[in-house]
Amino acid sequence: MIQARLAAHGVDVEFQSASGITVLFGAAGAGKTLILDAIAGFVTPASGRIILDDEILFDGASRVNLPPRRRHCGYVARHWALFPHMSLHDNLLFPLACLPGVARLERHRRVKATLERFALVEAAPHRPHAVSPAERLRATVARALIGEPKLLLVDEPATGLDMAMRAEWHQVLRMVRDETSVPVLLSTRDLDTCFELAGNMLLLDAGRILQSGPPRNVLDQPIGVEAARLLGIRNLFPAEIVTLDPGRNTSRLRLENFELTGPYFPGRLRGDRVWLCVEPGQLHAAPHNGTKPAMNQVAARLERASEMPRAVRLEFAGGIVAEVARRDFEQQPKDNDNKEWLVDFPPHALRVLGCP
Amino acid sequence: MPLDWSPLWLGLRYAGLATLLSILVALPLAWLLARRRFPGCELLDAAANLPLVLPPAVLIYYLLVALGRWHLRFSWHAAVALSAVYTLPLLFRMTRASLAAVDHSFESAARSLGAEEWRTFWRVTLPLAWRALAAAILAGFVRAFVDFGATAFLARDPSEGGGSVWPIVPIAAIALAAFYIGNRVRRGQVLA
Numbered sequence: 100m101i102q103a104r105l106a107a108h109g110v111d112v113e114f115q116s117a118s119g120i121t122v123l124f125g126a127a128g129a130g131k132t133l134i135l136d137a138i139a140g141f142v143t144p145a146s147g148r149i150i151l152d153d154e155i156l157f158d159g160a161s162r163v164n165l166p167p168r169r170r171h172c173g174y175v176a177r178h179w180a181l182f183p184h185m186s187l188h189d190n191l192l193f194p195l196a197c198l199p200g201v202a203r204l205e206r207h208r209r210v211k212a213t214l215e216r217f218a219l220v221e222a223a224p225h226r227p228h229a230v231s232p233a234e235r236l237r238a239t240v241a242r243a244l245i246g247e248p249k250l251l252l253v254d255e256p257a258t259g260l261d262m263a264m265r266a267e268w269h270q271v272l273r274m275v276r277d278e279t280s281v282p283v284l285l286s287t288r289d290l291d292t293c294f295e296l297a298g299n300m301l302l303l304d305a306g307r308i309l310q311s312g313p314p315r316n317v318l319d320q321p322i323g324v325e326a327a328r329l330l331g332i333r334n335l336f337p338a339e340i341v342t343l344d345p346g347r348n349t350s351r352l353r354l355e356n357f358e359l360t361g362p363y364f365p366g367r368l369r370g371d372r373v374w375l376c377v378e379p380g381q382l383h384a385a386p387h388n389g390t391k392p393a394m395n396q397v398a399a400r401l402e403r404a405s406e407m408p409r410a411v412r413l414e415f416a417g418g419i420v421a422e423v424a425r426r427d428f429e430q431q432p433k434d435n436d437n438k439e440w441l442v443d444f445p446p447h448a449l450r451v452l453g454c455p
Numbered sequence: 456m457p458l459d460w461s462p463l464w465l466g467l468r469y470a471g472l473a474t475l476l477s478i479l480v481a482l483p484l485a486w487l488l489a490r491r492r493f494p495g496c497e498l499l500d501a502a503a504n505l506p507l508v509l510p511p512a513v514l515i516y517y518l519l520v521a522l523g524r525w526h527l528r529f530s531w532h533a534a535v536a537l538s539a540v541y542t543l544p545l546l547f548r549m550t551r552a553s554l555a556a557v558d559h560s561f562e563s564a565a566r567s568l569g570a571e572e573w574r575t576f577w578r579v580t581l582p583l584a585w586r587a588l589a590a591a592i593l594a595g596f597v598r599a600f601v602d603f604g605a606t607a608f609l610a611r612d613p614s615e616g617g618g619s620v621w622p623i624v625p626i627a628a629i630a631l632a633a634f635y636i637g638n639r640v641r642r643g644q645v646l647a
Contacts, residue, residue, distance in 0.1 A: 136563075139563070139567050140566070166566070167563070168566055168570060172567060173568075174564060174567035176560045176564055180558075180564040182565075194568035194569050194570075197570045197574065242568065246568060246569055252567075
């Protein structure tokens with residue numbers, strides 16, 4: 100279990116994480132790498148305390164600062180950092196050669212077992228540049244784990260990977276999660292990685308942790324508008340709660356140009372100013388055929404329609420964004436002159452966050 | 456008449472020894488200045504470059520005086536020492552550049568894998584920098600070899616000498632100051 104409270108170069112965070120994969124999620128420059136580097140011992144925080152299991156790695160007050168080699172943290176760098184002048188076999192042997200008291204025979208036995216476990220036996224005699232990217236990836240994780248670290252730190256290696264490599268990468272991390280007891284602290288900007296792998300997520304913004312919890316909880320209930328924006332949630336509108344009816348489980352929200360009916364929002368009061376939040380995929384949109392808009396339907400002018408892999412994104416005036424299935428979009432009557440659409444806000448899809 | 460190879464052999468030997476002496480100083484110094492920040496590092500940087508900014512006649516004169524105190528003046532030791540001193544800035548600068556070019560992430564990876572500083576340097580930094588280091592050593596050797604003619608006279612005793620080593624202090628101070636300011640300007644800390 101890692102417990103960290105640290106302040107360094109504009110980062111000020113406090114968190115703890117136990118087994119499984121914990122994700123540090125944030126935009127570029129949020130301080131993810133700095134946190135990993137501080138835990139690994141590459142950066143010295145100005146103050147704070149880092150404890151791994153029962154061992155103090157860093158304590159600003161008592162001036163404890165263990166060097167990286169004594170922290171027992173495996174580190175997977177962003178660009179892998181396999182030693183290019185060594186074969187994969189020697190890369191894996193390197194950490195064992197640094198361990199005191201591991202006999203030569205035992206070292207080779209462990210390297211052999213790890214090579215087999217990570218399907219690297221055939222690639223072992225080759226240098227990193229001569230093997231496939233997937234083998235490089237597996238070798239990097241294997242090297243970080245062969246010394247039996249207490250914690251694995253992984254710095255955003257999926258950035259820039261193609262789909263096949265990303266799948267391979269997720270497969271390797273799943274193996275680490277399911278077959279070892281080593282907790283993993285992984286920094287990423289990829290929400291898919293969070294959902295696929297992480298049991299816990301720390302939402303990081305400008306050096307501060309905005310929110311933490313299971314990824315589904317964080318995405319469903321962002322703590323505020325900054326968290327929602329960080330998570331890529333579109334359709335954030337300032338609104339005022341004009342009525343609340345717990346008996347009928349309804350509420351009425353006044354936005355800048357229109358009003359919407361939503362569910363009852365527990366803990367909110369009439370007159371509260373909030374951010375209304377609705378996922379683009381939960382909005383329905385259809386060309387306006389002149390009929391009067393029904394409840395929660397808003398007439399909006401279509402400004403742009405852009406292709407996505409499995410949907411079409413429709414951007415309307417007023418900052419409304421809807422994503423409709425490609426098939427549904429293609430079935431809409433084609434009238435290129437008609438830019439007026441009706442956007443339907445289903446009441447159950449409406450959520451409110453913080454204060455504007 | 457047989458060709459006399461001894462001057463060439465002598466030159467190669469002197470240049471080899473001077474390069475060896477120089478790299479033994481330049482390599483740790485370059486690593487220290489490429490990888491660590493500490494109070495006085497800029498002064499140390501300037502000191503390593505001192506022979507570049509001292510007039511040769513001045514340097515030779517004061518080196519003669521200094522070597523005279525150890526009874527090394529006008530010997531082959533003196534020639535090697537002078538050659539090493541002249542080679543040091545070039546070797547130091549090239550070595551530092553080659554070490555600085557090594558990606559830090561390899562060294563960080565080595566440290567996180569349990570390697571102490573010496574092992575990290577020996578097993579990771581040095582092998583990754585060896586091409587540039589070899590080029591630096593070669594350049595240093597060529598420099599020492601080319602300078603051989605100018606320094607060889609130090610190996611011969613004209614049976615005179617004497618003087619004090621102290622007048623070098625103000626000259627060195629001026630040179631150090633010039634280098635110190637130059638470094639600050641280069642890093643944008645002056646005239647920014």
